[in-house]
Amino acid sequence: MTVPSTALFTDQYELTMLQAALRSGTAHRRSVFEVFTRRLPEGRRYGVVAGTGRVLDAVENFRFEPAILDFLREGGIVDAPTLDWLADYRFTGDIRGYPEGEVYFPGSPVLAVEGSFAECVLLETVVLSILNHDSAVAAAASRMAVAAAGRPLMEMGARRTHELGAVAASRAAFVGGFSSTSVLAAGFRYGIPTVGTSAHAFTLLHDSEREAFTAQVESLGAGTTLLVDTYDVEEAVRVAVEVAGPGLGAVRIDSGDLLVAAHRVRGQLDDLGARDARIVVTSDLDEYAIASLAAAPVDAYGVGTQLVTGSGHPTASMVYKLVARAAGDEPDAPLIPVAKRSTGGKLSIGGAKWAARAVDAHGVADAEVVGTGPVPDELADRLLQVELMRGGKAVAREPLEAARDRHVAAREALPLSASQLSKGEPVLPTRYTDAPA
Amino acid sequence: MTVPSTALFTDQYELTMLQAALRSGTAHRRSVFEVFTRRLPEGRRYGVVAGTGRVLDAVENFRFEPAILDFLREGGIVDAPTLDWLADYRFTGDIRGYPEGEVYFPGSPVLAVEGSFAECVLLETVVLSILNHDSAVAAAASRMAVAAAGRPLMEMGARRTHELGAVAASRAAFVGGFSSTSVLAAGFRYGIPTVGTSAHAFTLLHDSEREAFTAQVESLGAGTTLLVDTYDVEEAVRVAVEVAGPGLGAVRIDSGDLLVAAHRVRGQLDDLGARDARIVVTSDLDEYAIASLAAAPVDAYGVGTQLVTGSGHPTASMVYKLVARAAGDEPDAPLIPVAKRSTGGKLSIGGAKWAARAVDAHGVADAEVVGTGPVPDELADRLLQVELMRGGKAVAREPLEAARDRHVAAREALPLSASQLSKGEPVLPTRYTDAPA
Structure with a gap:
């Protein structure tokens, strides 16, 4: 740059x-x-x-x-x-x-x-x-880090703020306690670790969720994160473990009642033998929502809008x-x-x-x-x-x-x-x- | 650029x-x-x-x-x-x-x-x-333009947001109804008219307010805008008209009760013969504050924070x-x-x-x-x-x-x-x- x-x-x-x-x-x-x-x-x-x-x-x-x-x-x-x-x-x-x-x-x-x-x-x-x-x-990030109590926080707000403001926001979020970012420019410019696997569009592009998951796992490996809330979460989790095997890396939940969903998905993953598969949640989170998930089986949070806009x-x-x-x-x-x-x-x-x-x-x-x-x-x-x-x-x-x-x-x-x-x-x-x- | x-x-x-x-x-x-x-x-x-x-x-x-x-x-x-x-x-x-x-x-x-x-x-x-x-x-700008009811709006929020976000914000504010901007990059990049004359620092740099006003008028002409709230507004207005003459361009008020101040300053300017001197106000304005000044003798508004942050x-x-x-x-x-x-x-x-x-x-x-x-x-x-x-x-x-x-x-x-x-x-x-x- x-x-x-x-x-x-x-x-x-x-x-x-x-x-x-x-x-x-x-x-x-x-x-x-x-x-x-x-x-x-x-x-x-x-x-x-x-x-x-x-x-x-x-x-x-x-x-x-x-x-x-x-x-x-x-x-x-x-x-x-x-x-x-x-x-x-x-x-x-x-x-x-x-x-x-x-x-x-x-x-x-x-x-x-x-x-x-x-x-x-x-x-x-x-x-x-x-x-x-x-x-x-950074102040918003710090409050979110306090709320997350050690669980990793991923910065995902680029789409909600000015395109270069987003890069500075990733940097500030890292200072405040986030561990990674979705936006590639922040990796390029500041060396912040970048993350990301797929969106609903990828599932919708394919003729079935199974085909989408198969395509993703074939390309990105079983350790990838599969997005499970395009159609029906329970069915998606079942298919995800079938496709990726018990070594599935993670599932991401991006809508609904995250507290309830995280518990259900955790139970289902454990029952299917995917005990090490992580649960990532991303849906309009702020520090309060993160805190409310403290007792839920969540492994990482992706935070967007509220982070890059300073949480109010x-x-x-x-x-x-x-x-x-x-x-x-x-x-x-x-x-x-x-x-x-x-x-x-x-x-x-x-x-x-x-x-x-x-x-x-x-x-x-x-x-x-x-x-x-x-x-x-x-x-x-x-x-x-x-x-x-x-x-x-x-x-x-x-x-x-x-x-x-x-x-x-x-x-x-x-x-x-x-x-x-x-x-x-x-x-x-x-x-x-x-x-x- | x-x-x-x-x-x-x-x-x-x-x-x-x-x-x-x-x-x-x-x-x-x-x-x-x-x-x-x-x-x-x-x-x-x-x-x-x-x-x-x-x-x-x-x-x-x-x-x-x-x-x-x-x-x-x-x-x-x-x-x-x-x-x-x-x-x-x-x-x-x-x-x-x-x-x-x-x-x-x-x-x-x-x-x-x-x-x-x-x-x-x-x-x-x-x-x-x-x-x-x-x-x-732009949405915030549009609401402010409605509230200003035809009076000019100046975008002055660069200091409150990311430096490049600020340039985009000036552009969006112009689309929403603002007529000028303080930030030079928006003039350079998009041709938006730029405005600005002086801050409190300029008055404080000089050994007296009179010396500061004299320096400004000698350099920028009597048509400039003098900032009158560094020490005492009434005294400053008096000195401003003495220094610039009745052809003084404008005075700017950046603190205090703007409604009361605008009326007082208008009366004082008129009494001093500076009937064409305009009154510019700039102090944490939003669309509600602008609307509340509709009946005040204000000629232009400078808006910063609330504009570039979308007014909430x-x-x-x-x-x-x-x-x-x-x-x-x-x-x-x-x-x-x-x-x-x-x-x-x-x-x-x-x-x-x-x-x-x-x-x-x-x-x-x-x-x-x-x-x-x-x-x-x-x-x-x-x-x-x-x-x-x-x-x-x-x-x-x-x-x-x-x-x-x-x-x-x-x-x-x-x-x-x-x-x-x-x-x-x-x-x-x-x-x-x-x-x-």
């Missing part, structure tokens, strides 16, 4: 602000932008950072190529000095943030982008697009805000905190922030501590942000498995109530060590 | 079905797959077809390039004969469907893909991804089902209807369908009529499907404005209750002229 420039995943106001700031002379003021959310989706107990690795790629590929400059020139979107400036654009600043897979809470400084105003302001949209989308999917919360509501900037135009001007102050309820806290996760005497997390001043000694080894990019170069690339493992560890360090699916408050309070600016 | 192959926006089971069908000899049976939804999102009164133009692009770019074939080979996803078949893949079949912008209802055969089973089965995921995503956004319904739940296939392997075998028949509640109706929109004596639509048999004479000139692709070549490309105009016409031909934002039943019943197969 080619990696086209990401420079136009940008809202026009970022370029017009750049133009005006280049002209007023403020464009080069050192600035810190922070990404955070004011609240979690209603009832959610924690958020999951996902997309960080994609952010690093996007920033490195943020270049104004000739065709893009032509578009901006012909559309009269920015003036000639701005176009000249953009032609040489490369992000040369620093990015630090929560590592991928980490959990977050309202006010957590998930990402901080530092450099000149000009180079940082341009990244707002693409950074937020990635983090908002991917974190929303398709975006993470993160924002990208200027929190500090140089006090003047001298090269050594100190950074001063800045924040919107209108009475509209969208308050922000100025100043570049650190964050640490405080723990109780048992090592269980008990607060998300956020501050702009000195870090208290007892939190010095509990800091959450890591260096992600230095001087425009990514310094924290890692395999996706590392993010996946980190998420499990972070979730397990939370209070037990993090695993409740019911609506509630964030499991950790966010504590600010400084008065709001 | 490059157009990479779309061939991996595919669920693995499409390839394994292909492999098994190539081996069983059924792969070449002529087949018809239909795209439809079993229900509209809860409470919605109509759906909006969007993405059709993107589907044509995706099908034409669906090619298994060497790097893709290597991936499939190395992953052992399909066997050698299947790889050989894929290497030459081009879709050579026919596609017909509802033209883009048309409205649809439960059971409407929105798209029909006809060709060999092998060439059609591969398109399931990419076709559904596009139609499900784009139609969900981020996917359109369309499915892609085999509805007819050749009765045997002879080249002239007739098509026979096929349908899933299990008791799980996911019933489909077999057979390739036509659809027509019946009207009452006043020319107002009163039913979506769907059938597989002969078209009744009185519906012959009310048929909804058009030819979109013939022999693998797109035959119905059109400017995006055509889809946008078509949507307005289609919506206006619906019963008046289509414009109610409250939850209700689809405004048209779907009537089947044949008994379900």
Whole structure:
């Protein structure tokens, strides 16, 4: 897959602000932008950072190529000095943030982008697009993983969301705890294991279900997964074992009352000697449906719509805000905190922030501590942000498995109530060590 | 922007079905797959077809390039004969469907893909991804356009959704009635007018709001839009008119009680002589918030999150089902209807369908009529499907404005209750002229 420039995943106001700031002379003021959310989706107990690795790629590929400059020139979107400036654009600043897979809470400084105003302001949209989308999917995936309690989860939602959003969703689902995906592009691009065998169309294509099963087993082997709910499940299971033998890999049930069906099919498979044949269920599952099947003889879940749409919360509501900037135009001007102050309820806290996760005497997390001043000694080894990019170069690339493992560890360090699916408050309070600016 | 192959926006089971069908000899049976939804999102009164133009692009770019074939080979996803078949893949079949912008209802055969089973089965995921995503956004856009009652709507949701999903969302929003977008890639790729001037960061970058406004006006002209809610709205409006003069283009309010603020700001602008300065509002708007501002002196709405996430319904739940296939392997075998028949509640109706929109004596639509048999004479000139692709070549490309105009016409031909934002039943019943197969 080619990696086209990401420079136009940008809202026009970022370029017009750049133009005006280049002209007023403020464009080069050192600035810190922070990404955070004011609240979690209603009832959610924690958020999951996902997309960080994609952010690093996007920033490195943020270049104004000739065709893009032509578009901006012909559309009269920015003036000639701005176009000249953009032609040489490369992000040369620093990015630090929560590592991928980490959990977050309202006010957590998930990402901080530092450099000149000009180079940082341009990244707002693409950074937020990635983090908002991917974190929303990862949060849903994490809840489903809690509900599945160790049984494998397969991501199957590509058909329910934008075709490239689907690939990012597979990646985020993997971070959140899924083990495989149906969509081949996610295997190609990210190395996520891909799965899939057949749909109802394959059965309907053949003159009988037996012919379809025979064709599938002859081609894919007895270890394949046969879809048993095209006509009559009981009959299909009988034929499946006849055709594949007791070594049948699995059957998939994609409709009906999955709880009842799973018990019946398990009993029937056992009676037919196919004791090792697994049962896969896939039918509009969400974390609640998965939890309700905990006691059923289900071996794996395939999840689509509710996963890729964030199980009711398709975006993470993160924002990208200027929190500090140089006090003047001298090269050594100190950074001063800045924040919107209108009475509209969208308050922000100025100043570049650190964050640490405080723990109780048992090592269980008990607060998300956020501050702009000195870090208290007892939190010095509990800091959450890591260096992600230095001087425009990514310094924290890692395999996706590392993010996946980190998420499990972070979730397990939370209070037990993090695993409740019911609506509630964030499991950790966010504590600010400084008065709001 | 490059157009990479779309061939991996595919669920693995499409390839394994292909492999098994190539081996069983059924792969070449002529087949018809239909795209439809079993229900509209809860409470919605109509759906909006969007993405059709993107589907044509995706099908034409669906090619298994060497790097893709290597991936499939190395992953052992399909066997050698299947790889050989894929290497030459081009879709050579026919596609017909509802033209883009048309409205649809439960059971409407929105798209029909006809060709060999092998060439059609591969398109399931990419076709559904596009139609499900784009139609969900267009439906939300259409409701917002009804609520805005002619005032311009600006799409500003890129930061809330996947970066490429955002570009498709801008396109779908335009089809649904939006007039512009903030995201530059949508201007570049689809020619949608782009808008945007400044964010709070620009004000905070400067040493005072006055300096920020002055910088913006000097660079972008007095006709620009000044953001007035960083500190104190009343003070900001006063400074804005002082700096830009009475020819100030517009002010934007992004927080607070927009109804109250719009009235106050209008009065203040008028008092200051800036009678032509427009008021733009942007703050977590949805169709209900837009409707609630109908009587407020607002000139344009900027909408983000709720638009790109389908205002509560981020996917359109369309499915892609085999509805007819050749009765045997002879080249002239007739098509026979096929349908899933299990008791799980996911019933489909077999057979390739036509659809027509019946009207009452006043020319107002009163039913979506769907059938597989002969078209009744009185519906012959009310048929909804058009030819979109013939022999693998797109035959119905059109400017995006055509889809946008078509949507307005289609919506206006619906019963008046289509414009109610409250939850209700689809405004048209779907009537089947044949008994379900």
